Amino acid sequence: MQTASDRYRDFCRTAPDVPVFAQPWHLDACSGGGAWDVALADENGRVVAALPYFFKQKGPFRYATMPPFVKWLGPYVLPEFRGVLKKEHLLLEELIKQLPTFAAFKQNFYPTNTNWLPFYWQQFRQTTYYTYRLNGLHNLAQLEAGINRNIRRNLQKAREQVQVVHNLGAERFYALNKMSFDRQGLPMPYSWAQFQRHDAALATHDARQFFFAVDAQGRVHSASYLIWDQQAAYYHLAGDDPALRDSGAGILLIWEAIRYASEVLGLACFDFEGSMLPAVERIRVQFGAVQTPYFFVWKYNSRAFELLEKLRP
Structure with a gap:
């Protein structure tokens, strides 16, 4: 049975x-x-x-x-x-x-x-x-037009300093992700072994992509981790090098993930996976996301x- x-x-x-x-x-x-x-x-x-x-x-x-x-x-x-x-x-x-x-x-x-x-x-x-959601990803130009002026400045600043790559791997991502928790004095909520199992399952089912912002010296400023299903893409995890946060690379990676969800995955919805923190909420809204x-x-x-x-x- x-x-x-x-x-x-x-x-x-x-x-x-x-x-x-x-x-x-x-x-x-x-x-x-x-x-x-x-x-x-x-x-x-x-x-x-x-x-x-x-x-x-x-x-x-x-x-x-x-x-x-x-x-x-x-x-x-x-x-x-x-x-x-x-x-x-x-x-x-x-x-x-x-x-x-x-x-x-x-x-x-x-x-x-x-x-x-x-x-x-x-x-x-x-x-x-x-949570905060962007709908209508098929009209990327309209979404881009709705981005706050402050976000636009950060995007331009980051594009002058870094390029976005996908191929630095899970260990490099985990290290950047851990830096963000270390900076806040918080314990890492999951081990490398846990993340590895999680990542392997998503990779097997073609349901994740890494994004890394790298400068001309090979330094990784920021990293993010996008996952998806048939309905939406989710901005799942992220991390920054505390010494390089002023470059605006984290903002650029959000936009690149949105673009990927639209142009590569063909999805209609991008979900920021929530946050009740005032500073984080402001960024989501400045991208035009709708409180959900x-x-x-x-x-x-x-x-x-x-x-x-x-x-x-």
Whole structure:
């Protein structure tokens, strides 16, 4: 008999728009330190909705959370059932019913998920966060015309100092990415081994590209990492050399990633993968990106685990 995850793998081969974050091969690569499984809802013997989840164990507590490199999860419903509220509610209720009893459940839903009402009915809670999206990438000239004057100056400045290449590899990218965390005094949130697994999975499925800004002396100023699915490209990770940040190379790499999503990938949407930080938000808006809400949906089933989380630094 097939497991739920086996059925989900089969489902994802034909479902039209499962985001890259929820693809089984991506979850396989990102589930170090935990495991993933899925709740499924059927109609007439076929899967029509799915809710993948990642869970970890801390002492006696098993809890569902977001794995590294996975920006969004949440329920996926086949397009034919979306927006038909009565049916959609029934499918979401069935998915919730199949979730194991966790000490806590925490997920960032996809920006395309606009209905969390059945979760509310089951005492889940929700906080709204924002990502920033550029739509209409087919009209690149119009997008470029909408860029803020300050961004234009940075682009011109960077073009005079660096060129953009793609071939410096995963280790070089990881080193630049780590520099950005070091500069802020933050621990690196994932190891080289974790990033390597993640990158290998995306490369195998032709779903990522590196961007490096390199000057005439061979110094790498900035690096960025674009991933994509059939619906959108996502500005997934980035890093800068702190000593070279004034060149504006990071701004140039954003634009080059947008251009790549439009001209090479032929996609209609570019997603900055969110940020609630004021300085980052300003840059997104200056590129003309539209503020787009998504739901962080959560629930504590264990008072002891909730207290433990609140006491954690």
